[in-house]
Amino acid sequence: MAGVLVYIETDKDRVAPISFELLGLARQLTEQLGGSVEALVAAADPEPLVAELAGADVVVSVQSPALAAYTPEAHQAVLVEAIRSREPQAVLVGYTSAGLDLAAGSATATDRPVVGYCVGLAVDQGELVADSQLYGGKLVATTRTRPPAVFSVVSGSFPEAAGRSGGRGERVVMDPPDALNHLRTRLVGTSSGGDGAIDITKAERIVSVGRGIGGPDNIEVAEEFAAALGAELGASRPVVDSGWLPKERQVGKSGMTVKPKLYVAVGISGAPEHLEGMQGAGLIIAINTDPNAPIFQVAGYGTTCDLFDLLPALSEQLKAAG
Numbered sequence: 097m098a099g100v101l102v103y104i105e106t107d108k109d110r111v112a113p114i115s116f117e118l119l120g121l122a123r124q125l126t127e128q129l130g131g132s133v134e135a136l137v138a139a140a141d142p143e144p145l146v147a148e149l150a151g152a153d154v155v156v157s158v159q160s161p162a163l164a165a166y167t168p169e170a171h172q173a174v175l176v177e178a179i180r181s182r183e184p185q186a187v188l189v190g191y192t193s194a195g196l197d198l199a200a201g202s203a204t205a206t207d208r209p210v211v212g213y214c215v216g217l218a219v220d221q222g223e224l225v226a227d228s229q230l231y232g233g234k235l236v237a238t239t240r241t242r243p244p245a246v247f248s249v250v251s252g253s254f255p256e257a258a259g260r261s262g263g264r265g266e267r268v269v270m271d272p273p274d275a276l277n278h279l280r281t282r283l284v285g286t287s288s289g290g291d292g293a294i295d296i297t298k299a300e301r302i303v304s305v306g307r308g309i310g311g312p313d314n315i316e317v318a319e320e321f322a323a324a325l326g327a328e329l330g331a332s333r334p335v336v337d338s339g340w341l342p343k344e345r346q347v348g349k350s351g352m353t354v355k356p357k358l359y360v361a362v363g364i365s366g367a368p369e370h371l372e373g374m375q376g377a378g379l380i381i382a383i384n385t386d387p388n389a390p391i392f393q394v395a396g397y398g399t400t401c402d403l404f405d406l407l408p409a410l411s412e413q414l415k416a417a418g
């Protein structure tokens with residue numbers, strides 16, 4: 097059996113940061129499991145991606161026009177084929193929008209168990225021990241799985257640097273599976289979900305509101321604070337799903353990824369899906385009445401003050417300071 101196979105994701109035609117995290121993790125795992133760190137690149141033009149994968153011992157590439165845009169059907173067909181032919185002890189995919197499809201689908205198709213939401217993964221006595229962060233980080237479940245198995249890993253859990261170098265750089269070109277000739281799904285277009293008037297990805301300061309804001313009538317407390325701070329307003333998913341703020345303000349896995357200099361999280365618990373979109377911020381300040389909220393684990397500064405006491409007072413101070 098090969099060692100560990102990493103499904104490579106892309107972000108704006110480059111290898112996505114999560115894939116470097118997974119390559120670094122794969123290196124740690126192969127030190128005990130044996131075998132190679134293998135990277136699977138499925139793309140219309142794999143070459144520029146292959147060139148970035150110096151952290152892999154073996155880069156398995158599959159080239160087909162059918163892989164130009166991500167569709168679960170096409171990419172899963174390739175991953176399943178790669179698992180069957182390479183027989184890895186562990187398959188690593190990101191716990192991302194694509195990984196959510198691929199981990200479960202490929203595990204089922206190849207009769208392997210799947211462990212999701214992993215924030216820790218190690219080998220102990222031949223078994224894979226995973227820590228999975230559940231319920232927005234309120235619970236960590238530890239599981240032991242006999243390989244072979246599939247794992248989806250939460251981004252930000254492992255260092256990227258370890259996956260950027262140190263591989264042997266061998267190449268294997270895999271034929272596209274026949275399934276790509278019979279696809280029933282094709283991407284017809286993408287839309288931003290808004291009118292393009294708001295682009296929080298370019299904001300240097302963001303005040304983001306979560307469910308702790310309580311209801312649509314209270315949004316103005318945060319709006320006033322954001323205006324006083326010269327910040328854009330962001331939101332967690334429940335706030336958007338409830339219709340309190342528009343979709344283009346949503347931060348996280350199924351929203352925007354932002355990297356402002358300052359990110360103030362107001363009444364946000366810090367679920368992995370939210371952290372995925374904002375943990376690259378320069379400084380994170382958390383306002384949350386629950387001292388155990390996971391948001392405090394990524395915050396540079398935090399307070400357990402009630403947001404309804406704190407925000408109006410801060411807005412006044414900022415206005416007074418001009």
Ligand SMILES: Cc1cc2nc3c(=O)[nH]c(=O)nc-3n(C[C@H](O)[C@H](O)[C@H](O)COP(=O)(O)OP(=O)(O)OC[C@H]3O[C@@H](n4cnc5c(N)ncnc54)[C@H](O)[C@@H]3O)c2cc1C
Binds near residue numbers: 307334348362369
């Ligand atoms: C596939 C998938 C994709 C997802 N994508 C996203 C995404 O893109 N973005 C996203 O945000 N979520 C996403 N989620 C949802 C995510 O799992 C969480 O459910 C969500 O982030 C929780 O939002 P929240 O922190 O606003 O709410 P909660 O988890 O309910 O937290 C509210 C917080 O407010 C605090 N609070 C309450 N009252 C006050 C007060 N008066 N003052 C101060 N603090 C107070 C509470 O202590 C609590 O910690 C996704 C989930 C899935 C499964």
